[in-house]
Amino acid sequence: MRAWGGVGLALLWLGLVGAGCDRGAIAETPVALAEATAVEAPPRDHAAESQKLLEEPDREGLLIGEFRLAEDPIVDGDTIRVEGVEGSIRLLSIDTEEKLRGKANRAAAERDFAAYLEKKRGNAIRPQKAETPMGDQATTFAESFFEGVDVVRLERDDPKEMRGQYGRLLAYVFAEKNGRWTSYNVECVRAGMSPYFTKYGYSRRFHNHLTHAEAEAREAQRGIWSPDAKGYSDYDERKAWWEARAQFIRAFEHEANRRDDYVQLSHWDAEARLEERLGQEVTVLGTIGQIKTFKGLVRVSLNGARGTRFPIIFRDRALFRESGMARHAGEPVTVRGFVERYEKKDYRTLQIEVTQPGQAAFPALPWPNEETESKPDR
Known part of the structure; x- marks a missing residue:
């Protein structure tokens, strides 16, 4: 059992649990910790050692561990920070809109939102990212979801996929709500703050949960699915693009399994x-x-x-x-x-x-x- 710098919790790393599940399989609960014992938090200068341990290949597994949220944990609707992990964490299977950061973008969005989106798209063939009021709402939703939460559980989708192209840790994040671990990723989709994001492949563990959560949000016209939402207007196009990629990746992985x-x-x-x-x-x-x-x-x-x-x-x-x-x-x-x-x-x-x-x-x-x-x- 090792103590993690800045975390204050002992982490038990598990091996390849559930890696043989089919793409559509549902993981009803997070990977269970066999043991989680509170220990005294080591000094903050041990954070580098914790980071090194996170990168060790022999520590691959679905469970990353339990971590305390950072002092200012919410970057935006799909990115958070925790103590003991260098950099931010990109949350899997969701892609919230960008929050409004600059005065010019905010003013343009308030003046004529349709024209603002059209200008952001320009002549691009693919849908483009843009800062929107829905991005602000997604950030507020994340802040509300994690309010009062001290410790979160991070898990992977694939034991061999640890970090994304920008070097950020990729994870599902769970918070304890009413005595049970609850997936923020799924609840973000259920609230209509994000579609089920399949651009990098279908979720191996929570595909059914995410699919049903998106269908529920669409039916109830929550968040981005509301006709009055100040957000992207091209989600059908985005979903068609992501679906084509996801099917291509799934076909490769099917062959790779054998x-x-x-x-x-x-x-x-x-x-x-x-x-x-x-x-x-x-x-x-x-x-x-x-x-x-x-x-x-x-x-x-x-x-x-x-x-x-x-x-x-x-x-x-x-x-x-x-x-x-x-x-x-x-x-x-x-x-x-x-x-x-x-x-x-x-x-x-x-x-x-x-x-x-x-x-x-x-x-x-x-x-x-x-x-x-x-x-x-x-």
Whole structure:
């Protein structure tokens, strides 16, 4: 049993509990702690040690632990802070609107909200994020939900997915309400503060809960689903986009469950698995990030765990143009190919080279032939 810096609680880390559940399976309650004993909080300068322990791969599991909320815990409707964890925590399966921060945006939104949203969208093919009054409401909802709460429980959706593209911890958060642990993520959707957010895949553990919560909120016209809401007006379009991505990711994960040559780059062990398969053929799943053109080649970087990038190499520029990579910037992609090592001076990496059409596959997006660019939310 270890004491966590700034937490004041002893944490028991569990192994791979429930990892074999089907996508639609419901986890009725959070992962149970076998034991939770109050201990004296160590000095705050032990926070770095706590952070290091959070990152240890052998501590993978659905349970992250129980933590005290930070002094100012609410960043916005889908992001919180707790003691003992460096940085903020991006809450899974929800995506609340951005709260109004600047005077100019607030004034423009109050003056003509429809025109404000239209300007924010501009000529973009995809729906865009914007600061809205609904973002303020979502933040207020979070503040109300956690009012009087001292300790929260954090859990993962997948034991191998720990942090998002921006390095933030990804989690479901539970607060004790009326003697039972209650999921903020689900209640946020039920209150109409967020849709069920499937852009990065369906929830493995709470898919049914979240689906039913959204249906309930829509039926009752709560929050973002109210015809009078000062929020995004394009949720049907957003949901169609997210659904296409989620189905694509689910199809890959279905294959990955029965094949060891499928590697999801967002998993913490992706690099080690690719090293083990050096010289062998694999299929990787990642999000298209930076695309750079060099003399004689194009390098497409797929975003992976903790800000890592996995290179996909095109030596034929015509093949790159035909591949669809540029049209799907920011979207998930699968690439089939042989893992090879590239070394030049101090630069050393694993990579896959694309030599023929059909090695890359993409989700069936609502905008199949448009040049698009999507930025990560987490």
